[in-house]
Amino acid sequence: MKVTRIAYSARLNPGKYAALSEQARRLGRVRGEVWQRYGSINGVGAGLRDRQVRNQWLTDGTHLQFGVSANAWKETVRDAMADIGANLAAAKVGVRRAIDRRTNDPAERKRMFAALRTNQWADDPFLSRQMRTHWKRGRNRTHDQIVVRADKYNAVVDRGRRLWLAIPGLEPRKMVTIPLSTTVAPTGTLRLILRGGRVAVHYQIDPATMRSSQRPCGDRTIGVDKGYTEALTDSDGALHGCALGALLTSESDRLKERNRRRAKLRSIANTAAARGDHAKAHRITANNLGTVKRDRQASRHRAAVRTEVFTAVHRVVDKAATIVAEDLTRTFAGRKALGRNVNRRLAAWTKGVTAEALKNVSERRGSVLVHVNAAYTSQACHRCGRLGRRSGDRLHCTSCGVVCQADVNAAINILQRAGDPDIALHTPHHKVKQILQDRTDRHRTRLPVQDSSPATVGRRANYPNRSAMSIDWEAGSRQ
Structure with a gap:
């Protein structure tokens, strides 16, 4: 298991950001081509590998239409094929549930599970229907990412102790240097995400080197319930992550008020544009309806929620060698009609973050996670x-x-x-x-x-x- 860390650019030159954005846009075309050609039964569903796709593109000259370096489009093809495979694996989870509901015969279940695992489900009418139901053909919407192989970049520290990351650009044998806001050099394959004039460098590290991974786990078996007002409640009656509900509620109410004001300003701008006052409409759009501040606030909120949830999970693992948790990957629709404010707040319930934290922390610290x-x-x-x-x-x-x-x-x-x-x-x-x-x-x-x-x-x-x-x-x- 690997843990993802993020390093951000610091005062990046606008010209460099524009060059990186153009490279990411062209690589987005590569992703779109992969999804269009191979995101179906005849692609990854038939066992096609990224190396076979690369060889085919080199043979028929498909790679020449993108205008990027060979390593850039090859790593993008590999990443896109992995995304399609993950999409297929997520669909198989729903099919496994359907198999459990369909039959209680162990031999029949084993046959269906084996056919699903080896991608031989097209010959079985039931599995084929279920896969068509759960596996929706996707499309690429990623045009702001660059994947860089581990041997294709350099990281150096200047005299001012600033770390510079040099990655290949669009021009051959010319690197683009990015100043980072950290002194720890990234390792392994990098994923660069460009948003709002800033570059986020995602890389993976060994979790064994993290200080939190060296904390011993407990020796008991504990059941936990995931909640809204607190992240977790264990079977001993202890509450963990009690600030989660206040975080979600305050953010939900803040977004309600902010979106109300933005809608009013957008209406004023549209009215001004309709009567021909385009200068006023442009001023309102440029100064009051931007997304930089909004995205920065959303990022801070997500970081606060993740900190609260992961801290709560660590406290549970401190006393548990085995954690029994409910499986909330399947949604449950309640029959009771709720108010608009309640529905809005529950929509922000971060049960996915809690599930991720349970899996991540339990694996790193050596405890066992059991879903029921x-x-x-x-x-x-x-x-x-x-x-x-x-x-x-x-x-x-x-x-x-x-x-x-x-x-x-x-x-x-x-x-x-x-x-x-x-x-x-x-x-x-x-x-x-x-x-x-x-x-x-x-x-x-x-x-x-x-x-x-x-x-x-x-x-x-x-x-x-x-x-x-x-x-x-x-x-x-x-x-």
Whole structure:
């Protein structure tokens, strides 16, 4: 695993930025050509590799139309083919869920998974339909990036201790030097992103060299629930990242007010242009409707959110060798209609950042991350298993009468879900609800387990419905 670091340019010459922008624009045409030709079943879906594409372009002369150096367009082809492959892999996640819903036969599942893994799904009618549903043909929208190979750039420090990065330009044997705002020279393959007159240099480092990666992890198994007001709530009842909700809410309200003012100014500019006062319209657009300040504020907000989330995850890993978390890659649409302000704030919920932080930090520090099915973990009582009634941050169980904090209850359910033999990761939510209701009905009427097949009995023997740690937690809570 590698960790990405970013170095920014400092007081870059406008002429150099214009030259880099032109190079990035031409390389954007290379990306567009790759997506147009190979972003389908006959391209990456058929197992085509970037080296085969490069050889084909050298043979038919396609590379001559772009006007960039050989290394530049070859690295761009490799990067674009990797993007198409990632797009294909993301589509296969949805197809795997469809396979889980379609059949319970292990042999049939194994056959379908093997066909999907080896890209032989075109011959299977079901897999072919599912891939056409989940794999949407994409297009290139990236025209501001330059990929530079590790042996094609130089980094030197001048007498003033300023680091200069020299990369190949459009002219042969002529380098473009970029002053960086750091003294640490980047290593490996570089990705240059040009935005707002500034160059961001992305490079990867070994996470073992980071100080945070050398912190030892804990020795317990902890369930965590991802939230809005706080980043994580663990099964011990501890809250982590409590400033996340305030960050998201304040930014959402600020964007609402700012966009309201910008819309008013845009209306004034359009009205002025309609009556022929183009000078006034130009002044408003140039001085009040720019994007440099807006993008800078958005970047600062994203950095603050990531800092809060990663700090929260580090605190969880400090006491956990195994982290059990819900899988939120699939969206769940609620039936209750919410207000516009609530919908706007929830739209900024950074569950993707939290998932990335859990995966990143757990891998670097040596802990294990286990994903479980998230269905009804926030609505079921962790003691009796019946569906309760949630009011704000409290869960009221109408069966056993317990009232508990909703996020803590969800974290305990997530911890118990890791040892559940009946609820798999991709079990549909309506089946999860039926399983929970059947269990509570059997417990209330004291009926034996109905499914007594050898396979189920063996699973229940190896994976009890409630883990020993959750039972110990309940015993301690009763005391």
